[in-house]
Every structure is written in structure tokens, then in C-alpha cells.
Amino acid sequence: MALQHVNAIVVGAGAGGGIVAKQLASAGLSVVLLERGKWCTPFEDRKDDLRNQRTTVLGAPFGPDDERNPRVFVDEQGREQLVQPRDGAYNNNAACVGGGTLSYGAMAWRFMEKDFRMRSTYGAVEGSTLADWPITYQDLEPYYETAEWEIGVSGDDSNNIFKALRRRSLPMPPLPPNRECQILRPAAQRLGLHPFDIPMLRNSVPYNGRAACMRCRWCVGFACEVNAKNGTQNTVIPAALATGNCELRTECIAKEILTDAQGRVTGIAYFDSRPRLQQQTADLVVISGSANESARLLLNSKSRLFPAGIGNRHDWVGRNLQGHAYTGAVGLFHFDCYDDVGPGAGVAICDFNHGNAGLIGGGLLANEFIRLPYQFVGWRPTHVPRWGLAHKQYMRQSYRRSMGIMGPVQEMPVFESRVQVDPGVKDYWGIPVARLSGHRHPNDSLVGQFLASKAESWLKEAGAHTTWKFVPGSGLSGGQHQAGTCRMGDDSNTSVVDKYCRVHDVDNLYVIDGSVHVTNGGFNPVLTIMAIAYYASDNLVKSWKGRHGVA
């Protein structure tokens, strides 16, 4: 039986797709929201320190499952490996309603003005496709504000003198500082830095009808037990469903984007949970599957007019895959710094995001989220043995007397770092899988070294007697912060979507997620993904003229 035609299909119920579905449904469009994962709750996905987004040794709890969803990873030496979601090389984000926003750490960063104008700021960079965005911070500013107020952000960045102008302050105050913040904030001030309370998509006070954070240690990597962490699954997606115009279909695997003889999109072919192949027709289609899966879906949608995949006339789909090279340092202290009060991360500096002599870009630095015991095993200076009584002694001495400072390096986009579809390997549904290959730009390690040394000085000023660095390697990066594979641009020869996220070649196909990022900032990207989703939806709704008159 044919499915009823709708105005819009949104593929992917994550940070971008959830917002688009709600904005379109609120404007009166009929929407089908397809999600390949399930609607998880914290009660099904109980806090598990060996099976979460940070430690996947026993599996990736927020999907996709290991059995049916392989990928191919090609390392820097060109060796191919079949990988599962729990493997680091898989570069997994999540597959569930809310996507990564169900289990993220929830830092809510606005990019800085220069982050949209990297090419103008730093010039051409050899070995990189570094470019300016076709939109500016000012274009997105009102939509950042919408995201902060609708999804819900707490924090106070008034002491961040580097931030771009904001018209409205955050809706919620910061959580009170934990002990780490009480130690690190004055230390940063003594160094002449500008520490402030991190904006977080987390309720510090009751907001939007939900409770405040209870400050447990199970935050980043887990679903919130009291629903105080704000993602699309507990804000805009329920709001979309409440309009009566949006139907959410979970465990539905998009196979390809369907087109007619003229090259216009007619809908989506997908497998439902049984799995039966379904065809859903629509006036327009929005792809929000995140950088790896959105690119894969476009590349898997081949037709006479699009033999290399839809939107891929100039071989840019899947290119410039980037994430964040995480860098930082750990310090050991003679006094207790750890008070087991979550979420842990609370204080940050943006002193080193730009303007670092001789370097391109930079990144924020913040104290690390709370450490779980098994994760802490890896926080070990090289002179301490991995095992034996010395290991045990170290764990007892250092668990409460240590702090970590980490930050995301703004990566230089690399054309060869990419998502392709594998010619041989297929998933459970018979769909060719994503094939990831490439490497980081050499600048990323230089910035990583620089930021790590700044993290070390901060820890030393705070009283650390021993410090050591975590510096990123040169391997491909496209995990939870994956971005860049469907670049936004004015020139259709060197980008995939226009500045409203519409695919250049096709007037009723949009990509709205991190894929469109030209560059990914020295920040966690989620608030920018959300702002772009509001911004692009706004334009889509304004240009919507009914079933037969899509702009």
C-alpha cells in the first residue's frame, strides 16, 4: 500500500533534523521524520561505564548496532579494515532519536566571527581547502539565540572578551562551580587569561517544564536520568509531534533519494523496521544524517542524471571530512581537586582560539568532564607502570588529586579526507557502506602542541606538581564532531549546497546538519548545527509556496 504523500521528509532525527522537522511542522507542512535508531530512554540505557559514548568497549549504546552496520576504514598507510560502531576508527556519532544530543556533553558554543572567515583571516593554506563560509556570524546570530532559548542553555560567557557580540544573554544562570572550577578559575586569572562559565545545553534551574541538573557524575556519554540535559529528543521533536503535522518513524533505514526524469527529488526509499522496502513521496527532502551518513546517502542515490550520486556533479560530496583533534594536558596535585560533582566541565577560556603567533586557528580549553574509573586508567604519566602494585598505588593516590584540561583544535579541511561508498561491502539491508579515508592537516598537530602546552601552564599555575600532554595524531577525524562533507558555498563547482543548505543541482533537496560546515570552529559544533537548522528552516518556510510551488 502506497504511503500518503507529504510535504517534507526529514532524514535523521538528530541536532539538525529534529529542529527542521519542528520548524516545518509548525509552519503547517506535513512532515515525515525518519530515524534509523530507536527512541532511547535513560531507563533502557542504564548508566554503564563500559558501554557509553565515551567508552564503547562493550558496544555503542546509542546505536547503530555492531551486527548490521559495518564501515570500511582506510588508514594512512592505505590498509583497509572492516570496522564496527564500537571501534574508534568507525567515527561513530549516534543513531537514536535526538542523535548525539541525547548523550552529549552539551557544551553550547557560538562560533566566533573569524570562524566563518578563516580564509580571509589566514589566507590560503597549502594542502587544505580552507575557505570562508558564504554566511557570516551576523547571519546566524538571531538563530543562535533561538537555539539557546528553545533548546535551553545555562552558563555565563560575559567574561569571555573574545566572543562575538550577542544581543541576548543566556536563559539560565551557570551551575555553581565544582572544586576544579574553584581552583582553575583564579589560576587562569593569575595568568592574565579570561575564564568564564561554559554555556551548556543543560538546565541549571527548572526550564521548559523539566528539572534542573542533579549534578551526577554520569553526564557526557550518557542519557540524562532526570531529563535535565537538553537535546532535540526532549524539546523540538516532541514539539514537532504535538503540532499534529509530523510523524516520526524510528528504525527506518534510508536507502536512496528518489528522483524523477527531470532530476527533481520525489521522495525517499527506505527500509522499515521489519524490514520492508517503502517509498515515501514528498515535495521536498531534507537530509540530516550527519556528515558521514548524509554523504553516504547522497552518494548512494545514483540515477541517469546523477551517475556519481545526487549533488555530486563536481566530486565534492563526502570531501573535507573533519572533526576535532582533541588536545590537552593532565596535572597531578598534592591536594584533592575532585569532588565528584557533575557535569565536571565548567570553566573555559577562548584566549587561544585565534591570534596565536605563527599558527592558523586554535581552540577553546576547558576542564574535562567527570572521569569514570576505567577511563582514568588511561590518565597515566609515562613513568607510571600500566599494571601491578604501582598501578594500584597510582590510582589510589591520583584519582582525586588530578585535573585534565582539554580542547578541540579547529582542523584545516583536507580534500582527500573523505566519505565514499565502498564498492564491495554492504550493510544488513544491502546498502553500500561508508568508506572513510584520509588524514589530518599538519597544522592540526602544531596547534595541538601549542594548546596542550597552554593547558600545562594553566595546570601548573593551579599547583600541579606533574603534568603531561595529550597531543592528537595525524589520523582521520570525523567522530562525534563530524562535519564538512556537503560544504556550503556560493560556487557550485567547489561546494555541495548553497547558503540556504539547498543542494546546488536540485531545487527541492536540502542537507541540514554538520555536513554543510565549511570549517568546524575550535568549538564543539552542536549549537552551530542547531543555529543553521533554524536559519535554513526559516528560509525554507519563507520560500514555501505549497505543494506544487517549491521555491
Added chain:
Amino acid sequence: MAMAAAGSGVACGKFSSPWRFLRVNEARTLAALCDQIIPPDDDPGAAWAQVVNYIDRQLCGPLQHLRNSYRYGIAAVDKSSRTLYGADFAALTPVQQTELLARMEACRAPADAWNQLSSRAFFDLLVDHTMQGFYGDPRHGGNRDRASWKMLGLPYPPIRGRLHFDVSKQ
């Protein structure tokens, strides 16, 4: 049927064994290995904390792709041990046990015992899984009595602040 549902029907060894995957002698060797990786002192060691139970359980679950590594690796440890000291690993003195583990870490264990899997690779697996079993959530079969969490002074239950938290459902 009930046995299979309880997860105890996976009998792989020829000998009757209380374990799911491991044979009795393998479990004995594994316990001795784990207990040198995290030895008992004022706080319990890995064997007391049932790290062997953790590994055995995961080898019938998410880590089942590593069954061959364990079957081969444990046998190779005992073979190395007999070559060097004339006895199985579990029968060695603690000094001999740590000596052999250090050799494995440096990939200097007797070569003829390790032609299918390097001793260093098996050592890395052992250390990682011992840490998981010792520091991970007790629900996975290790960290008996929350021994490691007590050692680190982590309060229980781990989700604090939620007044209606029901410990009986843990």
C-alpha cells in the same frame, strides 16, 4: 531452554566447567595472570573482584570475537611458564609470575609458544580487560562488591541527588 536463557548453556569445553567459555585450568591461569596485573594489597585484587568472571562472560557476549585469542594465549602462557620455570603459571611464585608478565609486555616470552599471537598483543588484551573487569560496573560480572569504587572513594549509588532512586533495582 531455561539454561540457555540464563546464559549458562554455552558450554565450549570438553570438561565440566563452572564457566561459560573457559575451561577450569584456563580460568586458574587467567586468575593468576589478572592477580598480578592488579594484585591484592590493602584493597582486593583482580581475582577476588571476579575479573575472570567478567572476561568469561564477555567472551560469550560483546568480546566473543576474542575467544581464540584467549584460548591460544592462556595455553601459550602456560607453555612459556613450563619452558622457563618447569611449572604452570598458577603454580609459580609471585616473583616468577611478574617476571613472565614483564617478558610478555616486552615481547620477550619464549618465541616457540607465541607463533600465532604475539605475547605483547595478549598482554595488552589482558591488561585492558582486567582494568575493565576491575573498574567497570559490577553488572558485567566483575568489580565484586564495588571493590575498586570503594578503593577510589566513590560513593554509591553512583547516581546521586535523585531522591527516588531505588537501590533494590540495581
